[in-house]
Each structure stands twice: as C-alpha cells, then as structure tokens.
Amino acid sequence: MVAPPDNDVLFARSLRHSYRGSPALLGVTVGVRRGEILGVVGPRGSGKTTLLRCLSGQITPDEGEVWFDAAPVHTMPEAARDQLRRERFGWVGSEPQLLPELTAWENAALPLLMRGVRSRAARGQAQEWLERLDIGAAARKHPGALLQAERQRVAVARALVGVPAVVFADDPAAPLHHADRAQVLRTLASAARSHGMTVVLTGTDPDTARFTDRALTLRDGHAGTPAPLRDPEPTDPTPANA
Numbered sequence: 349m350v351a352p353p354d355n356d357v358l359f360a361r362s363l364r365h366s367y368r369g370s371p372a373l374l375g376v377t378v379g380v381r382r383g384e385i386l387g388v389v390g391p392r393g394s395g396k397t398t399l400l401r402c403l404s405g406q407i408t409p410d411e412g413e414v415w416f417d418a419a420p421v422h423t424m425p426e427a428a429r430d431q432l433r434r435e436r437f438g439w440v441g442s443e444p445q446l447l448p449e450l451t452a453w454e455n456a457a458l459p460l461l462m463r464g465v466r467s468r469a470a471r472g473q474a475q476e477w478l479e480r481l482d483i484g485a486a487a488r489k490h491p492g493a494l495l496q497a498e499r500q501r502v503a504v505a506r507a508l509v510g511v512p513a514v515v516f517a518d519d520p521a522a523p524l525h526h527a528d529r530a531q532v533l534r535t536l537a538s539a540a541r542s543h544g545m546t547v548v549l550t551g552t553d554p555d556t557a558r559f560t561d562r563a564l565t566l567r568d569g570h571a572g573t574p575a576p577l578r579d580p581e582p583t584d585p586t587p588a589n590a
C-alpha cells in the first residue's frame with residue numbers, strides 16, 4: 349500500500365465493486381482535496397452512490413484502497429469505520445430518512461447528541477442550522493407533519509450540524525422542487541466553505557455542477573479525469589454563527 353498524496357483528505361485508488369456479480373465500479377481512482385467541493389456526476393446507474401458508499405466506509409470495495417487523512421479505511425474493522433462515520437463524516441442521501449418519533453430539531457441534532465453534547469447546546473446548534481435552511485419554524489414538528497422537501501432540509505441540517513470533516517451528499521436536491529434545489533445546494537456549499545468542510549456531492553442535473561470546484565464524471569463504473577469548472581456559482585462567503 350502506498351499512502352495517498354498529502355493534500356488529499358480522501359483518496360481512492362483503483363476501486364472495483366460489484367453487486368452479486370453485476371459491476372458498479374470498474375477501477376475508479378480519485379482524490380478529494382481538503383476543503384473542496386467535488387462533484388460526482390453521471391447518468392443513473394453509473395456508480396455514483398456506490399463510489400460515495402465506498403469513500404465513506406459504508407461498504408468495503410471488492411478491490412482497491414480508500415484513505416481518509418492518511419488512514420486506510422478499506423482495512424479498518426467495522427467498528428472503526430462506524431466511529432469514523434459517526435465522528436468525522438456527514439451523510440445526506442436523496443431520501444430524508446428521519447426518525448419519525450423525533451422532532452425536526454432532535455433529528456437534526458442527532459450527530460451531536462450521539463457524541464454526548466448536552467441537549468440544550470445540541471438544540472441550539474440544530475436550531476441555527478435549521479434556520480439557515482429556512483426550516484427553523486418547524487423545529488418542534490415531527491417528520492410526519494412535514495412536506496418531503498422540508499424533511500430533506502432537516503436531513504441536510506443533520507449532515508452539517510456536527511461540522512464533519514467530509515460531507516457526503518448523494519443527490520440531496522432530488523426530492524426538492526426545482527425552485528428549492530439551488531437554494532439548498534447553495535446553503536450546503538456556503539456552509540462547507542465557511543466551516544472548511546470538504547464535500548463530495550453527486551447529482552444528475554446541471555444544478556449540481558454549478559456548486560462544485562471540480563467534477564468527476566462517471567459512466568458505467570468508469571471515471572473520467574476530474575475537471576475544474578470554469579464558472580462555479582459564487583457561494584455566500586459570510587461565516588455562519590453555528
């Protein structure tokens with residue numbers, strides 16, 4: 349095993365993964381620089397989710413290496429990978445997946461509560477992120493009383509609340525109306541910039557690439573060379589108070 353380049357917070361080398369013999373990744377190598385927003389774009393079924401699941405330690409690739417901060421994730425025992433995901437990574441998928449018995453703020457605060465942050469402090473931080481995502485007024489509602497687009501904003505708040513080193517956002521705008529997509533992606537991007545979080549963001553529509561520094565294109569499990577975007581949309585540079 350050769351350690352990854354120093355300026356990459358995440359690095360994957362020659363990843364291959366199949367589901368019951370059906371290939372999803374066919375030798376993907378990619379580095380993610382500290383503090384950057386890397387887009388992973390490609391058509392449906394091209395392997396975007398599988399790549400994020402490998403990078404975040406949710407699954408171990410059949411072949412290849414994943415490094416986070418010079419630690420080999422692909423050889424970590426499951427408990428260590430669980431801890432890494434809990435303490436250093438945030439995740440938001442294309443479905444909100446909130447706990448129905450908890451309120452919006454409790455769902456958003458979960459990463460903090462699981463780390464032992466006191467309820468009052470966790471609630472305050474969750475509330476700030478919910479407000480930043482324009483959902484502060486719903487903090488005491490349960491997911492069942494929220495629209496799908498509102499639940500997704502809560503899920504984004506939950507991914508950001510712990511200020512993780514890396515946020516994996518797997519098509520987070522998917523359940524949103526077109527008008528809401530840019531606003532949520534812009535909030536995600538500006539939060540990452542203001543807090544120095546690295547983001548790996550997948551998506552199928554052009555909205556995604558507008559908010560990234562570079563984009564890696566996947567097609568049938570193969571990756572192109574990550575390309576810098578000429579005119580990424582500027583994000584709000586104002587530091588958040590969260």
Ligand SMILES: Nc1ncnc2c1ncn2[C@@H]1O[C@H](COP(=O)(O)OP(=O)(O)OP(=O)(O)O)[C@@H](O)[C@H]1O
Nearest residue numbers: 367371372390391392393394395396397398399552
């Ligand atoms: N759990 C699974 N079991 C079996 N096959 C799977 C599983 N997950 C993904 N696949 C298959 O692996 C390939 C890559 O899927 P993946 O979800 O990684 O792509 P994607 O680019 O994220 O697609 P989408 O945009 O639809 O989410 C596809 O052919 C898909 O059908």
